[in-house]
Amino acid sequence: xxxxxxxxxxxxxxxxxxLELAIFVRPAQDDSTPVTAIWGPDGxxxxxxxxxxxxxxxxxGATWTRSQETSETTSHGYAQPTRIDVVSDVSGxxxxxxxxxxxxxxxxxxxxxxxxxxxxDGNFYFDKPDRPSQRRWEVWGIGKDGAGPDAIYxxxxxxxxxxxxxxxxAWTEGDETKYPCTxxxxxxxxxxxxxxxxxxxxxxxxEAMGFPAPASG
Numbered sequence: 001x002x003x004x005x006x007x008x009x010x011x012x013x014x015x016x017x018x019l020e021l022a023i024f025v026r027p028a029q030d031d032s033t034p035v036t037a038i039w040g041p042d043g044x045x046x047x048x049x050x051x052x053x054x055x056x057x058x059x060x061g062a063t064w065t066r067s068q069e070t071s072e073t074t075s076h077g078y079a080q081p082t083r084i085d086v087v088s089d090v091s092g093x094x095x096x097x098x099x100x101x102x103x104x105x106x107x108x109x110x111x112x113x114x115x116x117x118x119x120x121d122g123n124f125y126f127d128k129p130d131r132p133s134q135r136r137w138e139v140w141g142i143g144k145d146g147a148g149p150d151a152i153y154x155x156x157x158x159x160x161x162x163x164x165x166x167x168x169x170a171w172t173e174g175d176e177t178k179y180p181c182t183x184x185x186x187x188x189x190x191x192x193x194x195x196x197x198x199x200x201x202x203x204x205x206x207e208a209m210g211f212p213a214p215a216s217g
Contacts, residue, residue: 011208016152018143021062023095024050025107028136028160034191038142038155039200050140053107054099057178062141064156065092090184091195093139093158097179108179110135110163134162139183150203157196159188 026049038045056062067090073083097104106113110132118124139158146152165182185194206213 013205013208016145016154018061018145018154020144021056022142023053023056023062023093024140024142025053025103025137026050028138028188030190032138032159032188032190034159035157035196036198037200038153038198039202044142044153046140046142051103053095053097053104054101056098057096060094060096062143063094064141065094066090067092091158092164092182092184093141093156093161094180094182097181098176100177100179104179106135107137107163107181107183108169110166137161137163137183139185144201146201146203148202152201152203153199155198155200157198158183158185158194159191159196160194161185 024046026047035045035047067088068086069088071085071087072081073085075082097108102113102116105111105126109126109128111126111129112135113126116124116126137158137160139161141156143154144151145154161183163181164184167180167182169178169180171177187194
């Protein structure tokens with residue numbers, strides 16, 4: 001016999017919050033090496049060629065979306081479907097950038113701005129193409145909970161993503177210029193997935209979370 005408290009096994013230490021957030025992007029590559037770790041003996045592991053999006057709105061943060069569609073088979077004599085198949089399962093990310101800088105503008109406008117030049121008076125410009133072409137991005141979102149030896153990091157990676165919704169940008173006196181971005185993930189052949197989630201950090205309690213303890217060196 002057990003008490004109800006023992007049976008329910010509630011553990012408040014497993015309640016996580018993303019107190020800090022960083023979003024990174026880089027052009028997707030067919031030969032991209034799949035990543036399986038974000039924490040190591042020397043600390044956080046972030047590839048040096050990832051470009052930070054920078055500040056994002058507090059209320060929106062990073063919203064990881066998932067849309068699933070199913071196909072149901074019904075049979076005579078049954079009030080419920082007798083078979084359900086998943087025919088579509090799409091993941092994505094939405095966020096609103098607050099910094100007016102090249103990386104954010106490239107993602108928001110879905111343009112390659114590497115060729116932009118600045119004239120002698122400090123002006124630079126870029127144009128919307130007549131027939132836009134979609135860029136392929138590798139997108140990282142890294143969240144942090146806790147600090148120091150209690151820090152826990154959660155990363156979600158879309159190894160291949162594209163901007164799939166162009167959202168309006170309001171110019172007003174009361175609000176900063178915002179760059180709302182909606183991205184959809186697609187299966188990357190090298191990674192074998194459209195989304196990977198990684199947990200790491202010195203504060204992880206694997207036993208409390210129900211996962212195996214770190215392998216011994």
